[in-house]
Amino acid sequence: MADLDAFLHEMQRFRASDEAREHLVSEILARYKSLSEEHTHLKNDYLSERDIRRNYQRTVEEKQNLVGEYERQLESSSFVLALIDGDGAIFQDALLQAAVGDGGSEAASRLQYMIRNHVATLYSKSDNWPIMVQIYLSLDKLASKLAQVGLLRSPPELRAFVQRFNVNQPLFSIIDVGQGKERADYKIKEMLRTFSDNPTCRHIIFGGCHDAGYLLNLEQFKHDISKAARITLLETTPAYRGFTELSNFKHTRFDAVFRSEPLADYASPTTTFAQPSMQGPTQPPPGFRTMTKNGSPTVTPKSSITSPSPSTTPVSTAVTESNSDSSWATVGKNGAPTNGSISIAPSNTKMNARKKYAYYNKDGQRLDEPLPPKDPAAAASLEARMKKGGKKMCNHWHLGGHCENGSFCNFQHEPKLTPAELNALRYKTRSLACKNKFCENIDCYLGHQCALERDQGYCQYPDHCHLRGTHGMDRVKYVRYDKDGNEDYAP
Structure with a gap:
């Protein structure tokens, strides 16, 4: 009997041990299953992340290649634009006086050389950038004025000057806008607006500092340092005060190309003209050709070229006004000029008295x-x-x-x-x-x-x-x- 109880006790112990073992195995299997599922999830996440990373790296490489291609395209299509108001920015006397010779071609060569040198001081990789020059002017009006002051023998010579200028450089153009002061202004303002945000236009040289009407168009850029740095103000004749106060813009002068003083009212009796030259245009850095009396070009160092300021001996000082304003050059009605000069200009007081004028102060305000x-x-x-x-x-x-x-x-x-x-x-x-x-x-x-x-x-x-x-x-x-x-x- 005692043995039977011992057997039963031993059997119960075996059963309890089996249950404990079964419970342990079940728990191990459950944990294994959980870990296996977690491993599967992590593996899937890893594979997904790996694919995403590889796709990202591939996309980055594609974008980098695309950016590089865009940069190459931008560099290959980059150019410099010069917008010049030719009604106020007047070419040097010697160049104009050689209009029937090589003056126009020489002017283009000088301007191209000066612009190239200026841009090289601002950008390190600008050697291959094409230079586009647009000069807007009223051809007939300017030609008459230049002939009046003795810089041309006759107005048609300016057309010969323009033709040779335009042929010298493929992207250089002098454009006749016809009569009317606002026409050149309108063209230049619209070109400035169009190209100021064009990424391929790397730099703009603006030659209109003699006209205060352009100040409003530059106001929008003066506080934007990045855009202002892309514009150089080209000063020819004395600039209005508003332009000199635009400190964020670059400033330069091309005195070897343009006059630094306004045109005189009358011709100088000492004016001489260069004869036509058959020699083609050259561009010999670091000097320029200067037009001499016999038309033969000579090389002059750049530092020696200055803007001539010829003395002016007026042939006539008679100016009839529509009002009696003592601040303007007028001649008394009852007496001859005290300097001994005699007016040979035709007199038509009735016609001149009706002539209208618009007056401006030094800031260009009406x-x-x-x-x-x-x-x-x-x-x-x-x-x-x-x-x-x-x-x-x-x-x-x-x-x-x-x-x-x-x-x-x-x-x-x-x-x-x-x-x-x-x-x-x-x-x-x-x-x-x-x-x-x-x-x-x-x-x-x-x-x-x-x-x-x-x-x-x-x-x-x-x-x-x-x-x-x-x-x-x-x-x-x-x-x-x-x-x-x-x-x-x-x-």
């Missing part, structure tokens, strides 16, 4: 001439007519002489105003400020400066004046333009 005294009766008549008709006067029709709206205009056209009423209407329109303080429309009838400040020295309505934006502006006349864009500087 100035207004005082109007004749206003007739109170005419002003009252004008107001009564507008009140009776229920419409204001059409400024374009009465002051400009033309209205594009014709019979569909919402303002009064007929009957015509009397001269006194027209003057009263000018007073009304002058009280409205022109949006462009550098306005070049010579017939603009809006106000460009406060008349009270101009005439009295102060404005008693500083906070309500429609032209308060002009308060404090320089009121001294510096330059004036006629309808053809001819300029005349105050002494």
Whole structure:
């Protein structure tokens, strides 16, 4: 009996041991299964990450190759652009006087050499960049002016100069924009806007510092250092103060190519011309050819070339103004010139008296001439007519002489105003400020400066004046333009 109990006890112990072993094996198998699943997940994650990494590396390599290709394409298509206002940036006297010879070709060679040297100081890999030069000017007007001052024998010589200039370099062009001062400005401003954000245009040389009208177009770049660094301001004749204050821009001068002084009003009696030269254009660094009297080119070191400033002995000093402004060069009506020179210019006082001018200060801001005294009766008549008709006067029709709206205009056209009423209407329109303080429309009838400040020295309505934006502006006349864009500087 005792043995049976012992056997049963031993059997129970075996059973408990088997259960413990079974439980242990089950637990091991469960943990193995869990670890196996975790291993599978990790393996899948690893394989996925490996594929992603390989794809990323492949993509990076492709992008790097693409960037390298873009950089090569950018470098191969990079160029330098020079935008020059040829109405104010005038070529050197010696080059123009050799217009029928090799002057135009020589001018292109010099300009190409000067631009190449300047760009090389800014960029290390600019040797292969093509140089595109666009010079915009009014050919007939400039030709007449150059012939007048004795730099050309006759106006047609300028066309020969332009042809030789354009042929010398494949990307150099002198472009005739026709009559009108604003035409060259419009072209240059639009070209500047178009190419300032073009990545292939690596640098722009802007030759318009003689015209304050361009300042507004450069204002947007003056605080953007990266864009300003891509623009060089080319100074020829004395630059307006606003350009000299643009410190983030590069500044340069090409005195071997362009005059540093404005054109004289009359020809110098000592003017000589070079004869035509059959020798083709050359570009011999570090010197330039200079045009001599017999037309033969000589090599002159670059450092020895300066901008000539010929003395000017006026043939005539007679200038008839539309107003009596003592700040401009005028001749008395009742006496001869005191310097002994005699005017041979044709006199037509009636015609010249009607000539219109637009006046500007040294900053290029438009100035207004005082109007004749206003007739109170005419002003009252004008107001009564507008009140009776229920419409204001059409400024374009009465002051400009033309209205594009014709019979569909919402303002009064007929009957015509009397001269006194027209003057009263000018007073009304002058009280409205022109949006462009550098306005070049010579017939603009809006106000460009406060008349009270101009005439009295102060404005008693500083906070309500429609032209308060002009308060404090320089009121001294510096330059004036006629309808053809001819300029005349105050002494």
